[in-house]
Amino acid sequence: MPAPRTVLLTGAAGGLGTLMRGLLPQYGYELRLFDVRPIEDAPESVVADLADKEALREAVRGVDAVLHLAGISLEAPFEKILRANIEGTYNLYEAARQEGVRRVVFASSNHAVGFTPAPRDGAPLIPIDTPRRPDTFYGLSKSFGEDLAQFYWDKHGLETVSVRIGSCFAEPTNVRMLSVWMSPADGARLFHAALTAEDVGHTVVYGSSANTRLWWDLSTARALGYEPQDDSEPFAEKLIAEQGELDPENPAHTHLGGPFVSDPPIWPY
Numbered sequence: 001m002p003a004p005r006t007v008l009l010t011g012a013a014g015g016l017g018t019l020m021r022g023l024l025p026q027y028g029y030e031l032r033l034f035d036v037r038p039i040e041d042a043p044e045s046v047v048a049d050l051a052d053k054e055a056l057r058e059a060v061r062g063v064d065a066v067l068h069l070a071g072i073s074l075e076a077p078f079e080k081i082l083r084a085n086i087e088g089t090y091n092l093y094e095a096a097r098q099e100g101v102r103r104v105v106f107a108s109s110n111h112a113v114g115f116t117p118a119p120r121d122g123a124p125l126i127p128i129d130t131p132r133r134p135d136t137f138y139g140l141s142k143s144f145g146e147d148l149a150q151f152y153w154d155k156h157g158l159e160t161v162s163v164r165i166g167s168c169f170a171e172p173t174n175v176r177m178l179s180v181w182m183s184p185a186d187g188a189r190l191f192h193a194a195l196t197a198e199d200v201g202h203t204v205v206y207g208s209s210a211n212t213r214l215w216w217d218l219s220t221a222r223a224l225g226y227e228p229q230d231d232s233e234p235f236a237e238k239l240i241a242e243q244g245e246l247d248p249e250n251p252a253h254t255h256l257g258g259p260f261v262s263d264p265p266i267w268p269y
């Protein structure tokens with residue numbers, strides 16, 4: 001596949017979308033922006049819901065690839081998750097298939113495997129083929145998205161890299177994030193690798209920086225050409241002094257999904 005130039009960025013108004021709008025153009029991409037919320041500084045963006053099949057077809061027409069970030073990013077009632085994340089992601093794939101788009105990079109999440117116990121005391125890193133153990137309806141929708149991606153590859157030859165993102169924010173803000181943090185710059189490196197690697201079929205990767213306290217195996221991401229440059233360790237001393245070490249008796253500290261296993265943050269809209 002020739003390297004993509006024009007990329008549809010869904011979820012462009014969100015936290016990660018905003019970070020990637022700033023970082024991805026330096027890799028040479030021309031971004032087309034899509035979100036249900038308008039973006040103040042990008043009046044040319046497509047303002048539409050993932051439920052709008054016509055708008056999606058128009059948005060994907062002529063792009064080389066899609067970076068699909070749009071959707072509910074926290075826990076919500078099943079009906080809302082169904083509409084935005086399950087039907088919405090199906091609508092996106094169907095539009096991409098109909099318009100002949102060759103590749104999607106799908107923002108999956110660590111919450112597709114959130115009930116997996118975090119490795120302790122030198123135990124092996126969690127492999128990418130660990131059984132899925134969603135921790136929420138939200139995580140369940142990401143698990144569905146990965147299956148949908150596999151289906152569109154097997155049935156229609158539409159390629160996907162599903163990125164099980166850890167926590168991609170400017171800085172880690174809690175002790176769990178020391179293990180799962182992905183710096184925004186590493187996020188851009190990983191999305192660039194996922195957009196340009198050859199012959200990915202459907203590849204699933206974890207998305208994080210090269211953290212000293214890493215919980216999962218980054219080898220499938222590295223096989224795409226991803227070379228993380230950052231590590232959360234410089235933040236460790238301050239965060240542990242403020243919050244203490246992870247408590248082995250607290251399920252929110254002992255599973256990959258952190259608080260999502262017991263008291264998930266709720267989508268506010």
Ligand code: NAI
Nearest residue numbers: 011013014015016036049050070071073107109165167168
């Ligand atoms: P966010 O909530 O800040 O952004 C999501 C964007 O999707 C919002 O701008 C929202 O308006 C848009 N959206 C929601 N429903 C929509 C719909 N029906 N139609 C069109 N647009 C819709 O979330 P964030 O943090 O930017 O995450 C982006 C993606 O990455 C999400 O899919 C999230 O699940 C995934 N992810 C993010 C992680 C992170 O650390 N930021 C970790 C794991 C996964």
Ligand code: 15L
Nearest residue numbers: 073074109110111166167257
């Ligand atoms: C996610 O999937 C969420 O979208 C993000 O807001 C964070 O909560 C992240 O996971 C995390 O696990 O820290």
